[in-house]
Amino acid sequence: MGTQSPSYRRSQEDKLSPEELERYDRQLRLLGFGIESQLKLKRARVLVVGVGGLGSAAALYLASAGVGLLRIIDDGYVELSNLNRQILYDTGDIGKRKVDVAAKRLRDLNPEIEVEALGEKLTEENVREMLSNADLAVDCLDNFRTRFILNDACVELEKPLIHGAIYGAEGRLMTIIPGMGPCLRCLIPHEPTEHDKIPVLGPLPGIVGALEALEAIKVITGLGEPAIGKLIVIDGMDLSFHTIEIKRNPNCPACRKIK
Amino acid sequence: MRVIVKSFATLREIFGGTGMLYLELPEGSTIEDLLEKLREQYGSKLDVGKLVGENPNVKILVNGREITYLNGLRTRLRDGDSVAFIPPVAGG
Numbered sequence: 001m002g003t004q005s006p007s008y009r010r011s012q013e014d015k016l017s018p019e020e021l022e023r024y025d026r027q028l029r030l031l032g033f034g035i036e037s038q039l040k041l042k043r044a045r046v047l048v049v050g051v052g053g054l055g056s057a058a059a060l061y062l063a064s065a066g067v068g069l070l071r072i073i074d075d076g077y078v079e080l081s082n083l084n085r086q087i088l089y090d091t092g093d094i095g096k097r098k099v100d101v102a103a104k105r106l107r108d109l110n111p112e113i114e115v116e117a118l119g120e121k122l123t124e125e126n127v128r129e130m131l132s133n134a135d136l137a138v139d140c141l142d143n144f145r146t147r148f149i150l151n152d153a154c155v156e157l158e159k160p161l162i163h164g165a166i167y168g169a170e171g172r173l174m175t176i177i178p179g180m181g182p183c184l185r186c187l188i189p190h191e192p193t194e195h196d197k198i199p200v201l202g203p204l205p206g207i208v209g210a211l212e213a214l215e216a217i218k219v220i221t222g223l224g225e226p227a228i229g230k231l232i233v234i235d236g237m238d239l240s241f242h243t244i245e246i247k248r249n250p251n252c253p254a255c256r257k258i259k
Numbered sequence: 260m261r262v263i264v265k266s267f268a269t270l271r272e273i274f275g276g277t278g279m280l281y282l283e284l285p286e287g288s289t290i291e292d293l294l295e296k297l298r299e300q301y302g303s304k305l306d307v308g309k310l311v312g313e314n315p316n317v318k319i320l321v322n323g324r325e326i327t328y329l330n331g332l333r334t335r336l337r338d339g340d341s342v343a344f345i346p347p348v349a350g351g
Contacts, residue, residue, distance in 0.1 A: 094319045142351035167268040167348035188347045189315045195269070198350045205351065231318075233345055235267065237278065244325055244345070245320055 011098040013043050013068070021110055024066055025106035037221040038059060038066060044220045045069040047152055049071060049122055052076070053104045053205025054212065055084040055140030060088065061252050063113055065088070067220070071116040073130060074098045084201035097144040122146055127153040128141070136160045136219055139184075143194050152182035155254045160219050163187075164212040168200045169236035171208035174246065175215045175225055179258040181228035186249040204236055213227050260286055260338035262293065270310065270317070274303070274344075284336065290319060291332045293342060311344050316329045318345040 015037060021028070024038050046067050048059045051074045059072055078086075078093040078101060093101045099117035100121045106115045120190070121140075122130060127149055131137060137154055140163060141147050154161040154176065161176040163184055176183050211232070233242040248258060264280040264291045271278040274297075282296055290312075297307045311317050312332060320343040326334045336342070 002270075050351050051268055053287055053351050140351050142349065144349045146345070147349065163347045164351070166350040168271075170348060192316050192347055192349070192351065198348075199351055235269065235278075242320070242322075242323060242343070244320065245328070 007118070008258055009077055014039065016042070017112075020066070023110070023112065026032060027065065032150055032223060033221070037106065037223060040221050041066045041217065042068045044136070045071065045134045046216060046220075047132075047134040048140055049137060050070045050074055050140035050142060050148075051086075051088060051098050052082065052140065052142055053166065053200060054115070054209040055138075056086045056088040057206045058138050058140055058164070058212045058216070059102060059106055059211025060109065062216060063110045064113070065217055066110065067113060067211065067216075069114045069116065071130065071134060072102055072106070073118045073120065073122055074102070075119055075121040085169055085200055085205050087206065088242065122150060124149050128157065131159060134159065136162070136216055138162045138216055141165075142211070144192050144237060145194065147184060148191070152254050154178060155183050155258065160214045162212045164208040166200060166204045166208055168199045169185070171204050171211075171232075171234035171236070173208055173211050173215070173232040173234070174230065175219065177219070177226070177228055178255055182246045182248045183252060183255040185254040186252045187218075187231060187246050189249060189252075201236060204234070207234065207236075260284055260288070260336070262288075262336050262339070263341045263342045264293070264297075265341060267343065268348045270344050270346055273310070286338075288336050289330075289332065290321070290326055290334050290336065290342070293330070293336065314346075316347050319343070320345065 004021050012051045044067050048055050052074050078089045078096050088102045088105050097119050099119045103115045103117035117181050155178045156176045158230040164175045165172045216227050231246050266274040266278050294307050294312045
């Protein structure tokens, strides 16, 4: 795995350097956050699956927040048509492997953290290995099929999964904690039709990706109330946020076995 | 009576531009009646039943509450109610 890390990091997991205290100063000032939350972020290992529109925003905010290990996964290359929304990349990056550009950008942003870049597609065969030793996964994918693979593995390994998705000027968000609330298959019981080259207004994946980072931070630190069993539907056109209560499906093929 | 139908994502493209649709319905109409009305209106273009009514992936909300927790397709509508059809999306 393409890792690059300050070698002192693991041994310094129980404290923050003066630089870290300054870097994270504004979030350390947040009521109820404190050093302990920052150390939880520092010790956290987070999988970001997909570094497109959602993954750009989510990974940037997770890196800047100080998540100790970010493992980013994507088998794509930067294309000109990505640039209306995928804010990790510049025009000069066209043709480059996304994870390489993204990893460099994230390490430049925050040299205190470790970034692992995996330029592969997530599959039923490799998903468990990718999730191994990860505390949480962030769904920044662009299709249902791979989302279900990730969901099923997260449910099986009982790892939290932050689900985000977009279409046009709309967004969706739900936090999945296996056993505590519904999973993706409870939300979407039938395999839907896949759509290629969907419309996307650039800010929407930015909004949803940022919200996914927020949910991940909340789950890691234990702060606030994550959107478990709540589907957040964002309509950018009239700027309305709808919260829809989603219940566990007792017959869910993925999560029914978890108590 | 008049209800507002709000459709999202791929359904918005089918029902037309803004996603907002005003429908006149007889008093006491249900979601099923509303779907029938849409079928009349869009009959040749789409099977509203298959797309919305019989598709468990599409959340149908009346005034923000999912009809599964009301009376399903037999949920009664009142004048001024807002009905939303929300399909899942997969973009990233």
